[in-house]
Amino acid sequence: VGVVRDAVIQWRVQRGFMKQPWGLPVVAETWDGWLNDINGFHVKPEHAWAALENAASGAVAEGNVGGGTGMVCHGFKGGIGTASRKLEEKAGGYIVGVLAQCNHGRRQELRIAGVPVGLEMTDEMLDREDTGSIIVVVATDAPLLPHQLKRLARRVSMGLARNGATAGNGSGDIFIAFSTANPEAGKTSETAKLEMLPNARMNPLFAATIQATEEAIVNAMIAAETMTGIDGHRARALPHKLLKQILKKYNRLAEK
Numbered sequence: 001v002g003v004v005r006d007a008v009i010q011w012r013v014q015r016g017f018m019k020q021p022w023g024l025p026v027v028a029e030t031w032d033g034w035l036n037d038i039n040g041f042h043v044k045p046e047h048a049w050a051a052l053e054n055a056a057s058g059a060v061a062e063g064n065v066g067g068g069t070g071m072v073c074h075g076f077k078g079g080i081g082t083a084s085r086k087l088e089e090k091a092g093g094y095i096v097g098v099l100a101q102c103n104h105g106r107r108q109e110l111r112i113a114g115v116p117v118g119l120e121m122t123d124e125m126l127d128r129e130d131t132g133s134i135i136v137v138v139a140t141d142a143p144l145l146p147h148q149l150k151r152l153a154r155r156v157s158m159g160l161a162r163n164g165a166t167a168g169n170g171s172g173d174i175f176i177a178f179s180t181a182n183p184e185a186g187k188t189s190e191t192a193k194l195e196m197l198p199n200a201r202m203n204p205l206f207a208a209t210i211q212a213t214e215e216a217i218v219n220a221m222i223a224a225e226t227m228t229g230i231d232g233h234r235a236r237a238l239p240h241k242l243l244k245q246i247l248k249k250y251n252r253l254a255e256k
Contacts, residue, residue: 007048032070035229063223075107081220085208094142098212103132109164143181143195159213
């Protein structure tokens with residue numbers, strides 16, 4: 001975390017993005033020591049620089065990428081997952097996007113579309129407690145103030161619960177949310193005028209956050225690939241064909 005923090009600050013200074021005298025970036029991590037030689041000090045400043053220089057809009061890579069490379073989720077190979085929802089126009093047409101780095105949960109607790117998938121997939125069961133963590137970032141273009149964004153972030157836990165997560169003792173869960181609205185508010189030394197969505201109109205945003213979180217976690221496992229790491233530890237990818245069979249068994253898979 002410290003290496004990346006320092007690299008981000010240096011990158012902002014050298015690229016001329018440091019508009020204030022100093023700034024502290026938000027940097028977070030989830031423990032990947034089961035697959036990775038975590039004490040090998042492999043993360044270098046140049047890795048953070050490469051990530052920043054190559055950042056672009058468009059589709060987000062999922063699965064075994066970036067910080068998601070060494071993740072294990074519900075006893076399967078985890079990683080990075082994303083999902084989004086667009087509200088109906090009558091609700092404002094706002095968009096809620098979720099990015100999750102998934103490294104939590106136990107196999108027997110896993111549920112997908114309400115189906116106890118983990119209980120149906122018992123081969124190569126990892127004998128592990130819920131010792132991992134998950135980081136979720138929620139982004140929206142809805143005009144929300146900080147106290148409203150906190151309310152949005154709290155709904156993330158409901159998305160986790162829909163997939164069977166129980167936030168074990170060793171699970172360090174971090175949820176943050178931000179809004180892209182009111183972009184000029186921080187650029188003036190005068191009194192700023194802000195747009196704010198009334199609290200009474202936030203329910204659709206809550207539902208969108210919960211749904212997108214649930215889907216992002218599933219997408220992380222769907223996109224991840226089987227990996228063998230340090231000391232021969234093997235994290236198996238969620239088997240797609242078997243998943244479809246189980247969902248069909250419970251009448252949760254629509255035939256096309």
